Amino acid sequence: xxxxxxxxxxxxGEIAIRLADEGHDITVVDSDAERLEQIANTVDxxxxxxxxxxxxxxxEAGVADAxxxxxxxxxxxxxxxxxxxxxxxxxxxxxxxxxxxxxxxxMVFLKDELxxxxxxxxxxxxxxxxxxxxxxxxAAKVDSFAKxxxxxxxxxxxxxSPLCSLRLDRLRSxxxxxxxxxxxxxxxxxxxxxxxVLQEGDAIHVVGSPNAISGFFKGIGCYKRxxxxxxxxxxGRISLYLGAYLMGAGIRVKIMERDEQHCETxxxxxxxxxxxxxxxTDPKVLVEEGIRxxxxxxxLTGSDQNNIITSMFAQREGVGKVIVKVNEDAFRxxxxxxxxxxxxxxxxxxxxxxxxxxxxxxxxxxxxxxxSLHDIAYGKAEVLEFSINGDAPNLGVPxxxxxxxxxxxxAAIIRNNQCIIPGGxxxxxxxxxxxxxxxKFGMKGFADIFED
Numbered sequence: 273x274x275x276x277x278x279x280x281x282x283x284x285g286e287i288a289i290r291l292a293d294e295g296h297d298i299t300v301v302d303s304d305a306e307r308l309e310q311i312a313n314t315v316d317x318x319x320x321x322x323x324x325x326x327x328x329x330x331x332e333a334g335v336a337d338a339x340x341x342x343x344x345x346x347x348x349x350x351x352x353x354x355x356x357x358x359x360x361x362x363x364x365x366x367x368x369x370x371x372x373x374x375x376x377x378x379m380v381f382l383k384d385e386l387x388x389x390x391x392x393x394x395x396x397x398x399x400x401x402x403x404x405x406x407x408x409x410x411a412a413k414v415d416s417f418a419k420x421x422x423x424x425x426x427x428x429x430x431x432x433s434p435l436c437s438l439r440l441d442r443l444r445s446x447x448x449x450x451x452x453x454x455x456x457x458x459x460x461x462x463x464x465x466x467x468x469v470l471q472e473g474d475a476i477h478v479v480g481s482p483n484a485i486s487g488f489f490k491g492i493g494c495y496k497r498x499x500x501x502x503x504x505x506x507x508g509r510i511s512l513y514l515g516a517y518l519m520g521a522g523i524r525v526k527i528m529e530r531d532e533q534h535c536e537t538x539x540x541x542x543x544x545x546x547x548x549x550x551x552x553t554d555p556k557v558l559v560e561e562g563i564r565x566x567x568x569x570x571x572l573t574g575s576d577q578n579n580i581i582t583s584m585f586a587q588r589e590g591v592g593k594v595i596v597k598v599n600e601d602a603f604r605x606x607x608x609x610x611x612x613x614x615x616x617x618x619x620x621x622x623x624x625x626x627x628x629x630x631x632x633x634x635x636x637x638x639x640x641x642x643x644s645l646h647d648i649a650y651g652k653a654e655v656l657e658f659s660i661n662g663d664a665p666n667l668g669v670p671x672x673x674x675x676x677x678x679x680x681x682x683a684a685i686i687r688n689n690q691c692i693i694p695g696g697x698x699x700x701x702x703x704x705x706x707x708x709x710x711x712k713f714g715m716k717g718f719a720d721i722f723e724d
Contacts, residue, residue, distance in 0.1 A: 273297070273630065276338045276363075277317075278324030278354050279345035280307040282599060283369065283394060286619040287344065288315045290627050294714055299333050302345075325353045327361070336362045340633065342626065344369040344392065356386050365389040365633065367626065371509060373541070390629050394622035399513035401616050402595055406518070406568055407482075409496040409593040410489040412475075412613035415646040417657045418686040418705040423482055424453065424655055426648070427494070428613065429474045434492050441466030444693075447491050449484030451693045452476050453683040453709040454653050461652040463681045463709060477648055479683040479707060481691035496592055499523060499567040503591075505552040505582055506573035507531070507538045510597065510618070514570065515542045528552040528561060553578050555585055568593040576603040583612055620647065631716045640664045640718035643705070655683070658706045658718045665719050672696030675723045680710040682721070 273296045277288055280302035288311055292298050298317035301324045302308050308319040322329035324343060335341055341363045343354035348370050355366035367390040370379065379391045404414040404423075411425035429435045440452055455462045456475035462468065470476065478485060489495040502518055504511045507529035515525045519542070528548045529535050538547045550557045552573070563569060569586035571579035576598045583596045584607075595614040598604050604615045628645035643657040660667070666674050671682060671694055685692040686705040692698060700706055708721050715721065 273339040273634065274334070274337060275299070275340045275342065275630070276301065276330070276333045276335050276358075278302070278330075278341070278343040278351070279369070280304065280311050280319075281344070281346060283619045283622055284344045285311060285315070286623045287342065287626050288317055290623045291630060292316045294627065294630070296630070299338075301329060301333050325350045325357065327357050330354070330357055330361055338363050340365045340367065340389075340630065342367040344622075348372050348375050352382070352386055352388075355388055359387040367392055367629065369394070369622070371395055373509065373512060390625075392622055392625060394618040395509035396513045397621040397625065398597065398616050398618040399510050399517060401621055402510075402514055402570060402597075403517040403521075405595060405614055405616075406499045406502065406523075406593065408485065408489075409499055409568065410494050411485075413648070415648070415655060417644065417655075417684070417707050418691075421481065421686050421689060421705075422479060422684045422691045422707055423485055424477055424479050424646070424648070424683075424707075425485055426475060426477050427489075429470055429472055429476060430494075431472050433472070433494070435470045435474075435476070436472050438470050439466070440464055440468045440470070447488050449691075449693060450478050450480035450488045451683055453479050453655075453681055454649055456649045456652075461649045461711060463653070463679060463711060475649070477653075477709075479709075480693060484691070484693075497567075499593060501566050502526070502568045502570065503528065503561070503563055503566040503586075505569070505571045505579070507534050507547070508572060508574065510572050512538065512541055514572075515545050519544050526561065526566070528557075553582055558582070558585065559589070563591060564589050566591055568595065570595045570597070572597045576600055580607045580612065587612065634716050642715070642717070648709075653709060653711050654713060654715070656708045656710065656715060658708065660700065660702055660704050660706060660718065662702075664700075664702070666722060667701055668699050670697050670699055676721055677710070677712060677723055679712045680708055680721045683707045683709050 275296050276299045278301045280300050292315045300311050300317050301320045312319050320333050335358045341358040343351035351368040355368045369392045408414050413426040415424045454477040455464050501524045503526045518525050525545045530551050535547050535549050569591045571583045579596050583594045587594050597616050632641045640660050643659045646655045684707040
């Protein structure tokens, strides 16, 4: 596909890398020459220096002949203007990054008026991801499928766990209703078969219904009680979205913010939250404000370093669940040795949404395309959700008789609102939702899970 991407910042760079890796022709537009040079040095893409909201710049970028225009600058108004201009020039599909809460809440109206195909809100996506993790505090990462009827959670096998030395073909008798779909061991990633034996230190990715996963954690002695009190460090957009999610679920929320004027703004937006004025990087302040009694601590400042350091302190003080927001993968990798297991990167969450949308665009309405896509295992595997609403290959055939790719696994089938962990005799049928896990990147439709 021919794609024009306006905005070469952190998020634009990540999206450009993902789309270029999938073989698309990318033109990146930005008014910052240094950013464009970084893109040119790391991504197979054309670059154009200029204001992406300028009609003539968009024309020069070839928007009229593009399949898709994506605007992800730091300014919502610029992104919406880019998409509006792109529509006038003739591009059929547009994606705009919209971060401001007031704009985002009006998107039902603005989306139609501006002709937007997709509205991208990385802060809202990150907040949703964090709220899912807090529902399963025993997990390092949680991805949701089929409107929450199936979940995939990440968990590290610790010393003394009943999972140590367990063959996976014995798992079902011990822990029914779940499936270990992916195992990370050091730098290696496996889609395991029945004879695979788990070891201490393995990061496992478990699929099942929410109730089955809770039962699994209880069964292996790793269940953590539900979160009731959460402390959020930093009062930015992610905190505002997350605070609303958590309080809607009946969870008490403290938000610590060092800017007095912004504290007043938070109180207006989230009147039921406890807003604390103070420097959350000061350990004395954190202790005085009750970090030791919090069930969870979420570091959401604009500094990756501050988020990591305060999270290490929260973990040392006995907080049951600690989540760290970082903007750069390098910091997540460097902090990995500190046993900070839950990291959230807003740019990655947004890039997954864009890649999923682009793949869906490549399919006609008569094929079974991708409903959602999630990266796992540090980007070494993908989880794909397919909704079988029409004709599709190999329906009604027992899975054991299908020629499914060796690098792919059918992890779950959702049928009549029930999550099924499939065995060899199970079949996939029309109106099912199918969750597949693969180390084969670039799948664009349901038929790709089978051997040619």
